[in-house]
Amino acid sequence: MNGAHALMKTLADAGIEVCFSNPGTSEMHFVAALDAEPRMRAVLALFEGVATGAADGYARMAGKPAAVLLHLGCGLGNGLANLHNARKGKVPIVNIVGDHATTHVQYDAQLQSDIETVARNVSPGFVRTSQTTAALCQDAVDAVQAARGLPGQVATLILPADVSWGEGGQPCPPPPQPASPTADDATVQAIAALVKNGKKTALLLGGHALREPALLAAARIAAHSGVQLLAEVFPTRMERGAGLPAVERIAYLAEMAGVQLAPIEQLILVDAKAPVSFFAYPGKKSYLVPDGCSIHTLATPAQDAAASLRQLADALGASQTPPRLQAPRRPERPRGRLTAPKVCKAVGALLPDNAIVIDEAITSGLMLGVMTQGAPRHDLITLTGGAIGQGLPNAVGAAIACPDRPVIALVGDGTAMYTIQALWTMAREGLNVTAIIFNNASYSVLGVELDRVGAGEGGPKAQSQLDLHGPQLNFAQLAQGMGVHATRAQTSNDFCQALEYALAQPGPHLIEALVPESLAGAKRRVLPWLLKSLPNLPQPVAQALKRKIAP
Amino acid sequence: MNGAHALMKTLADAGIEVCFSNPGTSEMHFVAALDAEPRMRAVLALFEGVATGAADGYARMAGKPAAVLLHLGCGLGNGLANLHNARKGKVPIVNIVGDHATTHVQYDAQLQSDIETVARNVSPGFVRTSQTTAALCQDAVDAVQAARGLPGQVATLILPADVSWGEGGQPCPPPPQPASPTADDATVQAIAALVKNGKKTALLLGGHALREPALLAAARIAAHSGVQLLAEVFPTRMERGAGLPAVERIAYLAEMAGVQLAPIEQLILVDAKAPVSFFAYPGKKSYLVPDGCSIHTLATPAQDAAASLRQLADALGASQTPPRLQAPRRPERPRGRLTAPKVCKAVGALLPDNAIVIDEAITSGLMLGVMTQGAPRHDLITLTGGAIGQGLPNAVGAAIACPDRPVIALVGDGTAMYTIQALWTMAREGLNVTAIIFNNASYSVLGVELDRVGAGEGGPKAQSQLDLHGPQLNFAQLAQGMGVHATRAQTSNDFCQALEYALAQPGPHLIEALVPESLAGAKRRVLPWLLKSLPNLPQPVAQALKRKIAP
Numbered sequence A, B: 001m002n003g004a005h006a007l008m009k010t011l012a013d014a015g016i017e018v019c020f021s022n023p024g025t026s027e028m029h030f031v032a033a034l035d036a037e038p039r040m041r042a043v044l045a046l047f048e049g050v051a052t053g054a055a056d057g058y059a060r061m062a063g064k065p066a067a068v069l070l071h072l073g074c075g076l077g078n079g080l081a082n083l084h085n086a087r088k089g090k091v092p093i094v095n096i097v098g099d100h101a102t103t104h105v106q107y108d109a110q111l112q113s114d115i116e117t118v119a120r121n122v123s124p125g126f127v128r129t130s131q132t133t134a135a136l137c138q139d140a141v142d143a144v145q146a147a148r149g150l151p152g153q154v155a156t157l158i159l160p161a162d163v164s165w166g167e168g169g170q171p172c173p174p175p176p177q178p179a180s181p182t183a184d185d186a187t188v189q190a191i192a193a194l195v196k197n198g199k200k201t202a203l204l205l206g207g208h209a210l211r212e213p214a215l216l217a218a219a220r221i222a223a224h225s226g227v228q229l230l231a232e233v234f235p236t237r238m239e240r241g242a243g244l245p246a247v248e249r250i251a252y253l254a255e256m257a258g259v260q261l262a263p264i265e266q267l268i269l270v271d272a273k274a275p276v277s278f279f280a281y282p283g284k285k286s287y288l289v290p291d292g293c294s295i296h297t298l299a300t301p302a303q304d305a306a307a308s309l310r311q312l313a314d315a316l317g318a319s320q321t322p323p324r325l326q327a328p329r330r331p332e333r334p335r336g337r338l339t340a341p342k343v344c345k346a347v348g349a350l351l352p353d354n355a356i357v358i359d360e361a362i363t364s365g366l367m368l369g370v371m372t373q374g375a376p377r378h379d380l381i382t383l384t385g386g387a388i389g390q391g392l393p394n395a396v397g398a399a400i401a402c403p404d405r406p407v408i409a410l411v412g413d414g415t416a417m418y419t420i421q422a423l424w425t426m427a428r429e430g431l432n433v434t435a436i437i438f439n440n441a442s443y444s445v446l447g448v449e450l451d452r453v454g455a456g457e458g459g460p461k462a463q464s465q466l467d468l469h470g471p472q473l474n475f476a477q478l479a480q481g482m483g484v485h486a487t488r489a490q491t492s493n494d495f496c497q498a499l500e501y502a503l504a505q506p507g508p509h510l511i512e513a514l515v516p517e518s519l520a521g522a523k524r525r526v527l528p529w530l531l532k533s534l535p536n537l538p539q540p541v542a543q544a545l546k547r548k549i550a551p
Helices: A003-013 A025-036 A047-062 A071-087 A114-122 A133-148 A159-165 A185-195 A212-225 A254-261 A305-316 A341-351 A391-401 A415-417 A421-430 A443-450 A458-462 A475-481 A490-506 A519-533 A540-549 B003-013 B025-036 B047-063 B074-086 B115-122 B133-148 B161-165 B183-193 B212-225 B252-259 B305-316 B338-351 B391-401 B414-421 B422-429 B446-453 B462-463 B473-483 B492-502 B519-532 B539-549
Strands: A018-021 A040-045 A069-070 A093-099 A127-129 A154-160 A200-207 A228-231 A238-241 A266-270 A294-299 A356-361 A378-382 A407-414 A433-439 A483-487 A509-514 B018-021 B039-046 B067-069 B093-099 B125-129 B156-161 B203-205 B228-231 B239-240 B264-271 B292-297 B355-359 B378-380 B405-410 B433-439 B487-488 B510-513
Touching: A003 A133, A003 A159, A018 A025, A018 A391, A018 A407, A025 A069, A025 A154, A025 A159, A025 B446, A025 B462, A040 A391, A040 A421, A040 B462, A047 A069, A047 A071, A047 A093, A047 A378, A047 A391, A047 A415, A047 A421, A069 A071, A071 A093, A071 A114, A071 A154, A071 B074, A071 B115, A093 A114, A093 A127, A093 A133, A093 A159, A114 A127, A114 A154, A114 B074, A114 B115, A133 A154, A133 A159, A154 A159, A154 A238, A185 A266, A185 A305, A200 B133, A212 A228, A212 A305, A212 A443, A266 A305, A266 A356, A294 A305, A294 A421, A294 B264, A341 A433, A341 A490, A356 A391, A391 A407, A391 A415, A391 A421, A391 A433, A391 B292, A391 B405, A391 B462, A407 A415, A415 A433, A421 A433, A433 A475, A443 B025, A458 B039, A475 A483, A475 A509, A475 B473, A483 A490, A490 A509, A490 B338, A509 B161, A540 B405, B003 B025, B003 B133, B003 B161, B018 B025, B018 B047, B025 B093, B025 B156, B025 B161, B039 B391, B039 B422, B047 B067, B047 B074, B047 B093, B047 B378, B047 B391, B067 B074, B067 B378, B074 B093, B074 B115, B074 B212, B093 B115, B093 B133, B093 B161, B115 B125, B115 B156, B125 B133, B133 B156, B133 B161, B156 B161, B183 B292, B183 B305, B203 B212, B212 B228, B264 B305, B264 B338, B338 B405, B338 B492, B355 B391, B391 B405, B391 B414, B391 B422, B391 B433, B405 B414, B414 B433, B422 B433, B433 B473, B433 B492, B433 B539, B473 B487, B473 B510, B487 B492, B492 B510
Parallel strands: A018 A040, A018 A069, A069 A093, A093 A154, A127 A154, A200 A228, A200 A266, A266 A294, A356 A378, A356 A407, A407 A433, A433 A509, A483 A509, B018 B039, B018 B067, B067 B093, B093 B156, B125 B156, B203 B228, B203 B264, B264 B292, B355 B378, B355 B405, B405 B433, B433 B510, B487 B510
Antiparallel strands: A238 A378, B239 B378
């Protein structure tokens, strides 16, 4: 049995069922081995960032890793941004990068490059170049084990062509199921004491702490002890909607996060890290925890968040306390000319049961959280690593992991263009994805950021770097060119009809929401939205905030 | 003056006139500084691979580097493949990668990653993170100097946001013009002696040795001394066509290259490396130089190839020998149903004067060399690093470097999809580019390679990884969605008309050549083409080759 065949069997035995691929010559034996393993589904992407982003979305929803197949250092480069997002989201991926035959490396052929250096950027915990066919399957098992432990990670296995084609492959048994250690008793007791000490306390939930079992335990604690629940700014996967505890996310804008965090005296981390600002700004602090607020950890990302929260609930006597759950509530259908907030409103009004919502809409999606808060329960996937181009590929993977659930991806126009090739894979695989593209013909967020970093308004050349007019993109045509049904919507009614149609008809659909506006308009729009997205903000605080970040 | 303004002035003073950019928040001060420097043109790309590939194409044609502006490690990842192609082509690029503020790095925010590790993959010779605003401009001058020396390279300057926004920037004077050392006398005399020793000798020309001055000197030597001229398999930039010396390129397929090189007893390298196969194949040699053939170096990539060749011509007494030049000769316009060879024929028939031809058509472009051999003189740009997705971005850069020359990019369908976003930049900048996409709905080359690596025909799952049907891409729609005029051609006549129209009308055009065929058909087609592309192959050799590589 050659290495590739043994590897394929080993991966399947270890529970890897899908390989998202963009192969080249050095991966041809791996590709040929696909037909020998009926348990392995191969999903072709036309660009590596689609393959890696799909593996990310798959693992977030399937709760286990997929494999990715990339072609040498350049393929890895193309896939790097979405592997970065997976790394930051602690998402397990078995990242297989084909390489030249070991005997060929010395000749520095055209595609030769140092793969390991690139891989370390996204796989600091596991990069291994398999050296022999005999060792390959154990290497693969080690990669699977590294990927799917807690915290999840991107494990990179570099696969030289001759290791793949060599005879003597020995399939290996799967690795042991990963352990799920929980918080130790002393920690639980110490945190319980903190919760009871009368200080203003918040649990900051991240990672697996935003899934239903953990949320319910956290909500019991909140109801029992009066602690506040906060969610990290960009969750890997958050279960939310009617019937689940509602948790306020920390805001993207450091100024707002500062307002949210200001009253807190004790912050207890549950599979989360102490909040820091996304970017640095001149004269502003990056570390967002207020002076005098103490930080404590109930569960690290290497520990079972839900079990640890249940332990804490037990210690507090909160195990039977009914949690406060979000009541069902939907906005009305929007009317009139379409705007970005109205798109969010329409999604809130029409969201089907059990949807998977992927939010990569940057400024245009700011109202999404509020508008879908009481919608039927759903999973929310967000941009964990800030590397835009995650949304459409994530949708591919989520739809493959959960074929019976509707997937709705809300994506900005600038963002969509990084991995637009994902649409083709959606069409080929017949995935139930509705991609909503906000076409405002700008990198809106940069218009805001230009101000925030103190670089001024920018002259015409600077402005042209943020502006996607001239020519304006036509996403409906792009989708049709890749075989995806698409419509453009300019009115709220058009949009609602298109969304209802897309949700009713199987297969992928793209709805291009035409929400044109100037950069200045975007800036004017952002502030009030932000204020509305924190509906419980006391009026004086809102005023202070307004003065602080008004353009 | 802040760092960004000082940097902008320093770059412009050093002769950097264009910045291909895809910026984010950490680059906003750089973007804002663009308006202060009228000598700097900023060209926005919607994906980083377009920016880096455009800088590559620009430098190949302008003979000097452009700057690239990328956003942190993920932006660098997205741009890596085309930086790799530039590295392999020894093309100068000043690669500026924005980073978080130095004070922000410790917080491991969402976009934090190790940029330097990734950069070393493409910039082994120069990676520097600028540490202070005061030092920034000297860092930039060092980067320019590193990039544009011989051999050219990708110099990566990592620019933390606070170094950019900090006050105290000090513009620096430009670096000295790079030196161009030539071969020393002893080497020239030794090579001259070899040329006269009666053995079968070839000059292998690469890099700058494929530009007119070097080609003419080499052709005088060939005419005088009977040496054969060969070109490296994937030239960075090759001047060719009527009135220039015709030089046979080494074939991509190792089997064919072996046939070309078999008779040679002495191979003299001029800005080239000894030929190796692109990939390794089981049981085949990677090093293509025949046993018993000796290797000698007239000029390394760090030396002036043209001057070194002129020295050799002098030493041989060949300086006045008339070189053999390619006679003008065009194929007829093709007729009937369109096929990939007929597209190449049409390009040969209609190629305008002084065109820039970019060949990334993989299997579909195999006849391009033969068909354009006697066409009006032109520059040919090829895929130097094997990382597909180079062609369309290269066309952007070449058209910006040479606004008065027609640019024709021939690109495979699979290949085009990696950096399809380049079309938008062509439209925005109004570039005179004709993009010809061969739509055969397959990764054809992989069908050939699957056989060649001994992985067999592949079952249905393997075949599906090479097949771009279901749905078939519509490149005309994709182009129109990005504002580029586009047509689809199914007949030779349609194609010729579309090409004539595109060449006559300013601005970008895309012609989608529908050349459908099965993978098996592609394989049947490749062999005869390859044989035809070496028209002087003796019949017995051709037969032997046929037996060797026939599927």
